[in-house]
Amino acid sequence: MAQSTEKVTLSNMFRFVFGQVLNRKWLLILNIVALTVISLLEFVIPQYTQYIIDHVIPKHDIGLLTKVVLGLLATAIVLGVLSYVSTYYMGVMSQGAITNLRTELYQSTLQLDTQFFESSKTGDLMVRLTSDINNLQSLISANMLSMIGSIITFIFVWIYIFILNWQMAIAITITFPFMFLIYRIFRNRIHNAFRAARASQAQMSNQMQNTLTQIDLIKSYTNEEFEEQRFGMFANQNKQDMIRATQNQALFSPLIDFVNYLGTAIILAFGAYFVIHHQLTVGQLVAYLAYIGMLQGPIRAFTQILNQLQQSLVSYGRVMDIMALRPIIVDQPNAVPFPTMSTGVQLKDVSFTYPESDRPSTGTIPAAVSHVSFNIPFGKTTALVGHSGSGKTTLTKLIDHLYNLDAGDILFDGRPISQIQLQSLRENIAIVSQDIYMLDGSIRDNVRYGRSNATDDEIWQVIEMADIADFVHGLPQGLDTQIGERGVKLSGGQKQRLSIARALLKNAQLVILDEATASLDNESEKTIQHALENLMQSRTSLVIAHRLSTIHNADQIIVMDHGQVVERGTHTELLVANGPYAKLYNAQFN
Structure with missing residues (x-):
C-alpha cells in the first residue's frame, strides 16, 4: 500500500x-x-x-x-x-x-x-x-x-x-x-x-x-x-x-x-x-x-x-x-475484459508469501504457496485437499487477484491475470465459502447482491436450484423477509443455500467452493450438496474440501502440503497410489 x-x-x-x-x-x-x-x-x-x-x-x-x-x-x-x-x-x-x-x-x-x-x-x-x-x-x-x-x-x-x-x-x-x-x-x-x-x-x-x-x-x-x-x-x-x-x-x-x-x-x-x-x-x-x-x-x-x-x-x-493510501492491485494500462473461457485456468509456478505486516512480529514464515503448478480444465471440477495451512485458501485469493503474485502466473484461457481488468475478473468468479456473508436486509437483497437488476422471476429460479424455495415460500413476507444482521434469523444451512443462490444468479464462468459445507452437519451437507451440484453444472469449478466424501466425483484432485502440490489424480488413482491423499482419506473413514 x-x-x-x-x-x-x-x-x-x-x-x-x-x-x-x-x-x-x-x-x-x-x-x-x-x-x-x-x-x-x-x-x-x-x-x-x-x-x-x-x-x-x-x-x-x-x-x-x-x-x-x-x-x-x-x-x-x-x-x-x-x-x-x-x-x-x-x-x-x-x-x-x-x-x-x-x-x-x-x-x-x-x-x-x-x-x-x-x-x-x-x-x-x-x-x-x-x-x-x-x-x-x-x-x-x-x-x-x-x-x-x-x-x-x-x-x-x-x-x-x-x-x-x-x-x-x-x-x-x-x-x-x-x-x-x-x-x-x-x-x-x-x-x-x-x-x-x-x-x-x-x-x-x-x-x-x-x-x-x-x-x-x-x-x-x-x-x-x-x-x-x-x-x-x-x-x-x-x-x-x-x-x-x-x-x-x-x-x-x-x-x-x-x-x-x-x-x-x-x-x-x-x-x-x-x-x-x-x-x-x-x-x-x-x-x-x-x-x-x-x-x-x-x-x-x-x-x-x-x-x-x-x-x-x-x-x-x-x-x-x-x-493518502493507494491500492497496489490496480488495472494495468493494457488490461482487457475477462475472456470467454474454453480451455480453463492454468497456474504456472505460482509462489506467494504474505506481506510483512500480516506476519507475527517474531520469527519467519515460509511461503504460503511455493512453485505451484496445475490446470483447472474448462467445464470440469478440480478439488484441492490438504491439511489446514497447506495453502488452499491462499490460492483462491490469488485466483481472485486479492494479492499480487511473488512469482509465476495465473492464466485464464492463456491470458495472464495481470492483464485482466479487476472488475471483469471478479464478475466472472463466484466464491462460496464456509464464512457466509449476509446483508442486514431482505432475502431478495441478499440473493441479488451481485446483480442488482435481477428480476423476481430470476431470483425464484436460482432459489429453486438452491433447494430453498419451499422455505422462502413458507415465510409470511416471502422474498421481503428481513433476515437480521449477519443473517441471525436463519440457520447455517439456510444461509449457505442463500449464498449458493446468490452465486447462481451471478452466473460466473468460474466457481470456487472454499469448504462450503465444512461448518454444517452431515444431514445439512447432504441437502446442500444437490444445490452445489446445480451451481457447478456446466461450469469450471475449483472445490476446496475438508470432507473428502464430497469430492469423490471430481475430475481431478490436487493434494497440497506446506504450500506445495504433492500429489494429483482422480479419487480412485490416488487411493491406489497410497500416498498423502490415501492417508487423509483413511484418517477420515477408518
Missing part, C-alpha cells in the same frame, strides 16, 4: 477541507460578501452610541434621539437578516462539503487492497468515517467561517482606533503578543492530548465492535464480566486522556481572559486620563471600549476555537492516513 508523506499542518488541513468548499464557489462568495457587510454594520453600531452621548444628550433633542434609535434598530434588523442568510448558507455549504468528503473517504477506503482490511481494526475505521469527519465539519461551520468577518472587522477597527487615539491603540496592541504566546505554549499540549484521546476512543470503539459481533461466544463462555473489565479499562483510559485535554483547555481560557481584562484596564486608565484632559469625549471613550471588544473578540474567538482546531487537526491526520 503506497502512502503519501504530506505533513499534517493547519495550512494543509484548511487547504484540504476548503478544497471541498470551492466546488460551490457561489455559496462561498455569497457568504464572504454577507460577512463583509456584517462587519461594516458592526463597526457602525458603536457610532450610534457615541453620537447619542456626545450630541443628542447635550442637546436634549428627543426628535433627534428618536431618529438615531430608529437608525440603530434598522441597522440591527439588516444585521440580523444578513446573519441569518450567512448562517443558513454556511450550513448548506458545510453539509455539502462534508458529504462530499465523507463519500470520498468511503470510496477511497473501499478501493484499498485486502491486505489493508486484514490489518485494520473495524472500530477504528468507523471512528475515522464518522467522528473524525464530523470534527473536520466544524472547520466549515458558521462559527469558523465567521472568523473571516471577524478578521475584516479587526482590520477596520484597528485602523479606526489608531486614527482616533494612537497612544491607546499602541497600548492595547501590546497585549496581543501575549495572547499568541499563550496560544503557542498550549497548542502542542492540547493537540497531543486530543490525539491521545482520539486513539483511546478508537480502542474503545474496537472493543465495542468486537463485543457486539461476538456476543454468542461471550455468553457461551460466560465472559461478560471479563469483557466489561476490558471495556472499562479502555473507557478509563479515554477518560484520563479527555481530562488531560480539558485540564490544558481549562488553564488556557482563563489566561486569555486575563490578557483581555488587562487590555480593558489599560484602555480605561488611558481613556479616563484623556477625558479628564479633554483630549477625548465620554462618547468616544464608550465607543472606544466597544471597539476594543471588537478587537479582542476575534482574538478571543480564535483562541477559544483552539480546542476544536486541535481536535480537527488530529482528525485530519487520521483521515489523511486513509486518503
